[in-house]
Amino acid sequence: MPPGRRVTLSQVAESAGVSVMTASYTYNQPGRVSAASRARVLEAATRLGYPGPDPSARSLRRGSANAMGVVLGEHLSYAFDDPGAVSFLAGVAEVCAEAGAGLLIVPITGADHDVDRVAQAVVDGFIVWTTSDDDPVLAAVRATKRPAVVHGGPASAGLQAVGIDNRAAARAVGTLAFAGARRPAIVSQPLDRSRLSSIGAVTDLGDVLFPVTRDRLAGYRDAAENVGLAWDEVVVAVCSRNGEDLAEDAARSLLTSSARPDAIAAMGDQQAFGVLRAARSLGLRIPEDLAVTGFDDLPAAEQYELTTVAQSLREQGSTCAHLALGHQVPTTAPPWSVVVRTTTRQ
Amino acid sequence: MPPGRRVTLSQVAESAGVSVMTASYTYNQPGRVSAASRARVLEAATRLGYPGPDPSARSLRRGSANAMGVVLGEHLSYAFDDPGAVSFLAGVAEVCAEAGAGLLIVPITGADHDVDRVAQAVVDGFIVWTTSDDDPVLAAVRATKRPAVVHGGPASAGLQAVGIDNRAAARAVGTLAFAGARRPAIVSQPLDRSRLSSIGAVTDLGDVLFPVTRDRLAGYRDAAENVGLAWDEVVVAVCSRNGEDLAEDAARSLLTSSARPDAIAAMGDQQAFGVLRAARSLGLRIPEDLAVTGFDDLPAAEQYELTTVAQSLREQGSTCAHLALGHQVPTTAPPWSVVVRTTTRQ
């Protein structure tokens, strides 16, 4: 097996005493080649150590990469710590695998050259995990002119969007959280890519650049008003990242403040778990002293007996993949429902 | 913006009144082009709707794909349900992102054409999540002649392996599990790709084709012999897949049988959680009536107060990525340790 430079198909063909096309057919349309030729080609390939047709060359010639690009948030490393993102990815991966398409995770780190990473991805289309209105990656994806689907938003020209009606869902679960409450609060995910944490009223939702966050806050506002509470007085604790620990800290601050909340709507289940842990460590009764709601209905929500919004991120991942692959699938908004357990008063 | 066929660099060059190379430099070595030319090229690109240099063509010409292939087990869909695999993947993704390399998840489904998916992946190297000795994907990876690293094994010619000494770790934790026990049992992951479940002694470890499983069983055998128990009498309940639920069922069978085990070494933490749930529902005291150990030290192991083996799969993912990218990193075996909590007698 001669080493050194990589072996090419034409070398194999020559060594087998056939034309390049016969060698090519041997790999791509074996039925079209006589058994004898095929055997000679494969023998030569083995002898020369030919690793098979070069995927890059094939991809250029065929005009397709047979792979789907996935952009997982402003920094890749956040995504794998987020169970929701992982289950979304599982849905995408499943459909891609069925279709025989690879799934290329685009190396986004938050740096300026992220846009180049998108432009240079060898893929046929893109799926973008929810990001902010002003994320430059969106323009980069659009510029590739390849089919693209954004999960959760922002919706924009040239990009399809898939996601539940977050405002309606937040309104529904928020109404349960805030029912009978006097001092409602919210533990929120970041408002924009700066990911600054803060505590206080969020009067202008126009400042909120993550559309999913914005819609959920709008839904909680609707809910507060539904039960006769003023939005100005709803304290919003914004955590810089999703996850239990930061939410637990934030909840502890809220719950030890002079105006202790008696209801907390958390923007995600993990945050709700953190809130429940804080409440438990402070000896508060749930739901009498404090009502809590989450969002997403992760598996652990059942053990926490958490009232929350159920949606299937995995299913939505599948839908995104189908759309980006050009399959015909219904484009109705994905379903959601409120799961009432024991952390709310009603 | 003229529609239809995709715009090429030479069209942009022509329209800008410069040579193709000036246009190419504009994208790849902007400093080498006069500001005037650059502006004209970019203007023409915008006007024609040029999406930037085609990644496939660039990849062919440059001879590199700038992406790492990852093979996640015999069927992709198992991987995302496995917290260990996810955290391994997070480690891989982090290093790839730093290096600006994409991460291509190869669409493996267990079908015969899996080997083609590997051959056709546009990548510079491969990382394989632990699989069985006889998995044809391994030969396919080797055949590409690209750098490749296998996590967990099997080790084989042409493929580097990364992973802890599973036998030693299992011996250590198994010795805690079986200390003072009379009727030891094991809840095991599958033995081979057939994934048949079974209950009984596993006399011949040579039948076990997953090297990680084989090594851990060998370690548990060492442990049993350490404490004076005969391996023939150790009942092994093999679950067809990893996960809490199947392990819970298996444990319930064991614990309601005539010869109820008083110690169960589970091959993974999730399985151990299932065992603990079964024991709890049967009213058994832990560790007095039943000692239990796990493997991996997932975050939830702390809440279960589970005695287990700690290792960092994320770290090992990083190591695999560095190796496959050709970085110089120390190749010492990754560290592990036994974390003693309250589910064992010592």
Next chain:
DNA sequence: CTGTTAGCGCTTTCAT
């Protein structure tokens, strides 16, 4: 069943 031709779109090399 096999072969010839003609590029896919780009960038390296070497001139100018």
Next chain:
DNA sequence: ATGAAAGCGCTAACAG
């Protein structure tokens, strides 16, 4: 600073 030539490795299209 710019350009001409050459060809990366392969396969669609069309003969024979």
